[in-house]
Amino acid sequence: MVLKKIGRVAVMMEPEKLRYQEYEVPEPENGAVVLRVLRTNICGSELHIWKGLHPTKKRGVLGHEMIGELYAAGKGVETDYAGNPIKKGDRIVAAYYLTCRKCTPCKEGKFHLCEHAYDFWNQEPEKSPHFHGTFATHYYIHPNQYFYKVPDNVSDVSAASANCALSQVYFGIEKAQLTNNQSIIIQGAGGLGLNATAVAKEKGATVIVIDGVESRLEQAKQFGADYVLNFNDFETMDARTNAVLDLTGGKGAHVGMELSGNPAAFAEGIHFIRPGGKYVSIGNVTPGKFVEFDPGLLTRKSIQIIPLVRYDPWYLYKSLQFLSKNNEKYPFDKMLDAEFTLDEIKTALDKSAAREVTRATIVVNEKGIEEF
The missing domain is CATH 3.90.180.10 (Medium-chain alcohol dehydrogenases, catalytic domain)
Known part of the structure; x- marks a missing residue:
């Protein structure tokens, strides 16, 4: 049988x-x-x-x-x-x-x-x-x-x-062409945000992470964040924007990444980015959710929006190589x-x-x- x-x-x-x-x-x-x-x-x-x-x-x-x-x-x-x-x-x-x-x-x-x-x-x-x-x-x-x-x-x-979170943000960061000595603001310190923090840090960038959960922000520091901002410490968007400007020489970040899945975060993100910067949208994946948005500010600042779903599949191999090289540098096992x-x-x-x-x-x- x-x-x-x-x-x-x-x-x-x-x-x-x-x-x-x-x-x-x-x-x-x-x-x-x-x-x-x-x-x-x-x-x-x-x-x-x-x-x-x-x-x-x-x-x-x-x-x-x-x-x-x-x-x-x-x-x-x-x-x-x-x-x-x-x-x-x-x-x-x-x-x-x-x-x-x-x-x-x-x-x-x-x-x-x-x-x-x-x-x-x-x-x-x-x-x-x-x-x-x-x-x-x-x-x-x-x-x-x-x-x-x-x-x-x-x-x-x-x-x-690796086959989702790390590959996705690796793809996004390279689409934005983040380079050494640039700055990046990452909205959301969940799995995507933590992986993005490590990748951005290895690119030589100054990394700013914003989230509303203190334990996540503490974990972001372990993944290489240079600065963390607790959303709840600021009463208004203007206050958060000023905090980001203070950390970027008054210019704003070169690159922004929306990884929170909150439509309001997308609308706010363009305020954190300098003129001519790039904004990668990955977190918002559910159609039909709407938010007020300032298209005039987007145009005036000439920000390039890069929305991404999935990733080119060979980024999974690149992610495995990234883990192999950096698995003792960042606490991936504790994520x-x-x-x-x-x-x-x-x-x-x-x-x-x-x-x-x-x-x-x-x-x-x-x-x-x-x-x-």
């Missing part, structure tokens, strides 16, 4: 309602890979979906920030996308979206805007290969989905955030402050949404459920 491996997926039936379903772990097709999930994080994107704020995703398997170990590789898969040989048991991280290389954005070199990015992610779990998200025991990596082997000196905790089991995903989501924890991670049981 053939032993069949059975895995589990956590399925959101509707916002804030979750149940678990079991499926046979599929054999990977040519060019595909199946991972056994070791650890998966709760990102702000999951919280938007969980609270019913995503414009299209209303049910299905969630989860995208993760690290897994190679369970099975399809025919023809002998290396990762950087050419490193892989074998069963190797630790792997993958970009959480497809890059078809055939659609109009891909043909224009804008891989992060692939029109088929979420073709698999939007599938219902009943549809093979079932394991479309990482809130599960296993995860199916499709052909044309970039993946990379994790360097030996990078821990599971550090690598688990995740709460651990839960696969059975506790609802609790982890609820606590994260209530801001009872900053960065939650799900440690998945290494042994899948088996049946004969």
